Every structure is written in C-alpha cells, then in structure tokens.
Amino acid sequence: MSSPDRLVYMANQIGKFFTSQGAGKAVPGIAEHIKKFWDPRMRSAILAHLEKGGAGLDPDVKEAITSLRKAGAQ
Numbered sequence: 001m002s003s004p005d006r007l008v009y010m011a012n013q014i015g016k017f018f019t020s021q022g023a024g025k026a027v028p029g030i031a032e033h034i035k036k037f038w039d040p041r042m043r044s045a046i047l048a049h050l051e052k053g054g055a056g057l058d059p060d061v062k063e064a065i066t067s068l069r070k071a072g073a074q
Contacts, residue, residue, distance in 0.1 A: 004049045008056040011046060015061040030064035031071075043068070 011034065018029035034043060047069055049055075054062045 004045065005056070007042060007046045007049065011061045011065070012056070012058050015058045015064070019060060026060045027064045027067065030061055031067050034064065035068060 011030070014033050015026065015030050018026040018033070021029060034046070038046070046065055050057070050062065050065050050069065054065070057065065
C-alpha cells in the first residue's frame, strides 16, 4: 500500500488534470477517477488521511475526497 505522501501526490496529479478541463468538472472528475481506478485500500488510506486533516491535498482534491466520504465510498 502507498504511503499518505504518495497518495496525496497521486491525488493532486489527478486534480491538476481535471482542473485543466474547466470549472465545474474538476471536483466530480477527481472523485469519479478515484472511485473507479483506485483500489479499496488506496481509497481507505486517502479517506483516513482526510480525516486527519488532509495535509497537502489541493482544495479541489480535498473537496472531491470529501464528496466520496459523504457518498460512503471505500
């Protein structure tokens, strides 16, 4: 399993891609990508990191992960 720093880096890279897609697409795009392509252990780890404050996560990424948490994704 990846360390929180590695997961933060990966999530922020996804965020950078989706931010370039334009306003309104970044947060749902990031959330959908993480939901579809990250394995459950990675999702659990990034959700746990968010619970501890989400240090290092870009704002759109933090919002996307928060939306996954609210939706009950694991």
